[in-house]
Amino acid sequence: MSSQVSAQPRQGLNARQAETVERLLVAGLEELRAVGHEALTVRTVATRAGVSPATAYTYLASKNHLFAELFLRFLAEDADREPAGAGPTERLQSVTRHLTTRLAGAPELAAAVTPALLGTDPDVARLRLRIGGEFVNRFRAALGEGANPDVVETVTLAFSGALLQGGMGLMTYTEMGDRLDAVVAVIMKGND
Amino acid sequence: MSSQVSAQPRQGLNARQAETVERLLVAGLEELRAVGHEALTVRTVATRAGVSPATAYTYLASKNHLFAELFLRFLAEDADREPAGAGPTERLQSVTRHLTTRLAGAPELAAAVTPALLGTDPDVARLRLRIGGEFVNRFRAALGEGANPDVVETVTLAFSGALLQGGMGLMTYTEMGDRLDAVVAVIMKGND
DNA sequence: CGATTGTCTGGACAGCGGTCCAGGATGTCG
DNA sequence: CGACATCCTGGACCGCTGTCCAGACAATCG
Numbered sequence: 001m002s003s004q005v006s007a008q009p010r011q012g013l014n015a016r017q018a019e020t021v022e023r024l025l026v027a028g029l030e031e032l033r034a035v036g037h038e039a040l041t042v043r044t045v046a047t048r049a050g051v052s053p054a055t056a057y058t059y060l061a062s063k064n065h066l067f068a069e070l071f072l073r074f075l076a077e078d079a080d081r082e083p084a085g086a087g088p089t090e091r092l093q094s095v096t097r098h099l100t101t102r103l104a105g106a107p108e109l110a111a112a113v114t115p116a117l118l119g120t121d122p123d124v125a126r127l128r129l130r131i132g133g134e135f136v137n138r139f140r141a142a143l144g145e146g147a148n149p150d151v152v153e154t155v156t157l158a159f160s161g162a163l164l165q166g167g168m169g170l171m172t173y174t175e176m177g178d179r180l181d182a183v184v185a186v187i188m189k190g191n192d
Numbered sequence: 193m194s195s196q197v198s199a200q201p202r203q204g205l206n207a208r209q210a211e212t213v214e215r216l217l218v219a220g221l222e223e224l225r226a227v228g229h230e231a232l233t234v235r236t237v238a239t240r241a242g243v244s245p246a247t248a249y250t251y252l253a254s255k256n257h258l259f260a261e262l263f264l265r266f267l268a269e270d271a272d273r274e275p276a277g278a279g280p281t282e283r284l285q286s287v288t289r290h291l292t293t294r295l296a297g298a299p300e301l302a303a304a305v306t307p308a309l310l311g312t313d314p315d316v317a318r319l320r321l322r323i324g325g326e327f328v329n330r331f332r333a334a335l336g337e338g339a340n341p342d343v344v345e346t347v348t349l350a351f352s353g354a355l356l357q358g359g360m361g362l363m364t365y366t367e368m369g370d371r372l373d374a375v376v377a378v379i380m381k382g383n384d
Numbered sequence: 385c386g387a388t389t390g391t392c393t394g395g396a397c398a399g400c401g402g403t404c405c406a407g408g409a410t411g412t413c414g
Numbered sequence: 415c416g417a418c419a420t421c422c423t424g425g426a427c428c429g430c431t432g433t434c435c436a437g438a439c440a441a442t443c444g
Contacts, residue, residue, distance in 0.1 A: 014391095016390090016440090020391085020392085041430060051393090053394090053432095054434085057431095058391090062432075117360060118307040118359050120230060128360055128362075132357075150377070153374070153375060157350040157351075158346055158353055160352070160357060161348070161351065164310075164352045164356045168310060168320055168324075169312075170320075170324065179345065183342065186342050186383055190381035191381055206421095208410085208420085209420095212422085244425095246405095246423065247422055247423075250421090253402090254401080255401080
């Protein structure tokens with residue numbers, strides 16, 4: 001079994017609203033790739049989406065909320081992937097490798113989401129839990145049924161730490177793949 | 193050997209300037225404890241320090257810079273502590289336990305520094321490296337001379353991840369102590 | 385077709401972040 | 415004591431954030 005992150009960002013929206021949200025999210029991602037997360041403002045996203053700022057704010061509580069939403073969608077694109085590999089170590093490595101490879105393809109998003117998730121908006125808080133849960137799910141899926149919870153937590157923390165360091169610019173998301181291979185090996189040594 | 197973080201925040205300041213900086217940092221910590229890192233503004237810190245906002249900004253490049261500076265000082269208070277314990281695992285646990293205990297005593301500072309270090313100000317970048325280096329030093333000191341670099345990195349990443357989760361409010365800094373004991377045990381199993 | 389429902393718009397608003405500068409205060413020399 | 419260097423001040427400034435509201439607009443239903 002794998003994880004389950006729905007791609008639909010909201011419930012209870014009619015077609016027109018869903019369309020508006022969609023346009024905002026697409027514009028948000030474009031704007032993010034174009035100018036980076038520091039220069040991006042909700043108003044420029046609104047403009048790019050062809051929507052007034054007031055409208056943007058009715059669907060996006062904040063810049064952080066936008067980033068969290070985009071990242072969750074990013075994860076959802078993957079939700080069905082099954083970890084591959086002979087043993088638990090290899091399977092874990094396939095998960096981290098896959099994630100870092102994808103992150104390397106969207107570094108602005110990765111850089112944006114880490115600070116965003118530290119926000120205190122309630123909307124961010126909700127998404128944060130889903131995002132964190134998604135990581136845990138993937139690691140648990142890689143480790144199999146009787147996974148030691150302490151091992152899952154260790155891997156999760158190490159991965160979070162790597163994201164943090166990536167967000168700080170201390171390593172690229174490409175390097176992260178290699179380093180996490182070593183880290184997973186260290187963790188699994190004696191725990192497989 | 194242990195780590196070396198100097199408590200002096202700046203060089204090239206005369207007595208008067210040093211005094212001003214000191215007042216700002218003290219006021220910053222008070223303000224942080226009083227209202228939390230979200231409500232704190234550089235202007236309120238300046239007021240509390242009995243200094244004009246313009247002056248505050250000549251010594252503090254940004255709010256993030258203030259938090260990073262305060263956190264570095266917080267670490268410096270400890271810089272001379274030697275890890276205690278029979279083996280490497282116990283010594284590592286004594287380090288994480290000690291850090292989390294101290295963080296639990298200053299949760300607002302801990303919550304403030306994580307997002308702050310993700311900033312891009314050059315002043316923050318400098319301090320970030322020193323702070324990161326300080327963690328690594330402590331873990332290396334706990335592990336002893338011939339420490340496996342991969343193990344050091346794994347512990348560092350896991351600890352960073354724990355800080356991140358603490359910053360998100362997913363666990364308290366008190367819980368962190370217990371969880372990191374388990375995490376260190378997992379990592380060291382097979383690596384001691 | 386007209387009326388109702390609900391979305392979107394334009395624009396104003398207050399507060400914060402960070403920068404800048406002319407001039408006032410302070411301290412230190414000759 | 416006077417002159418000079420240095421630090422600090424007050425206040426203006428711009429852009430961003432997030433909120434609010436009255437009214438324009440579109441879609442749907444009777």
